[in-house]
Amino acid sequence: MSLITTRSRYGLRLLIELADRAGSAPIDLGSVARNQDIPELYLSKLAATLKAAGVLRSERGAKGGYRLARRPEDISILSVVEALEGRSSLLECTDDPAICARSGECRTLPVWSGLDKAINDYLRGVSLADAAVAVIDYSI
């Protein structure tokens, strides 16, 4: 398995660091890759994907880099995961009925659709701002 692969995990770490270091200048991926111990060439592909999804903006050339396209409160983790994992839902047949050609009435579909909804509801409800909170106090 994984619903959440290194793509989402690395991607979220990138976004949190961009949120932390947000300012007037864009942030180059090389520094993020070093700080986060993520292969830079791999990270650059993830950043390009997030840019295509409208989550990041970039500036090329010397002193260039990436910055968040929106405020952290306005970036849902769902949009990040969907962009990086490249799929709209848990099961293909949830979207595309043609895949489950055989049985007209699929009795397992409601279970998986419900799971899909539970996952999406959770991820939609968490923003980058929530994730980027410096310290989470578990003792409360």
Place this chain on the structure above:
Amino acid sequence: MSLITTRSRYGLRLLIELADRAGSAPIDLGSVARNQDIPELYLSKLAATLKAAGVLRSERGAKGGYRLARRPEDISILSVVEALEGRSSLLECTDDPAICARSGECRTLPVWSGLDKAINDYLRGVSLADAAVAVIDYSI
């Protein structure tokens, strides 16, 4: 991806058919494989896994087969998915802190732990009896 692979999908279809056809005699996998259009040898491996997990009981030899080990109301979909996908949680680092050796305080972990909980809560709350309801009326 998938959190839910053919293992869980085929497995749930097997369990629903076993629930439907429950009676005095055990049900042979061959008939289920034909009805559900699932490769029999593959299905037999899934059934063996579900037996090892305590979800199914079996009888060998002619007229043998499988039956549910418990009532459908007492079989959670979570136990089925966990048995067949063979993992206890979404992320290894949720269970095993040794994997995330680098950063002492991981800021992405709360997000993924929350997702893991959302998934497990949902799957724990759905039983085979819920899944095996003959017709689900979506029009309500």
Place this chain on the structure above:
DNA sequence: CTTTAGTAGACTATTTTGGTCTATTAAGGA
């Protein structure tokens, strides 16, 4: 003692994951 059906485990093809490599384009600064 033959047939049916579960059991055990090695084996395999395909896809996905997690990258790498090379080359190019754009912008800043000397």
Place this chain on the structure above:
DNA sequence: TCCTTAATAGACCAAAATAGTCTACTAAAG
């Protein structure tokens, strides 16, 4: 105008997971 920095594009690749298959064996019914 070069030189350097850094994003962009896309082919490439190794390892792991997925989705099976194959063979041989064991147990029970008739």
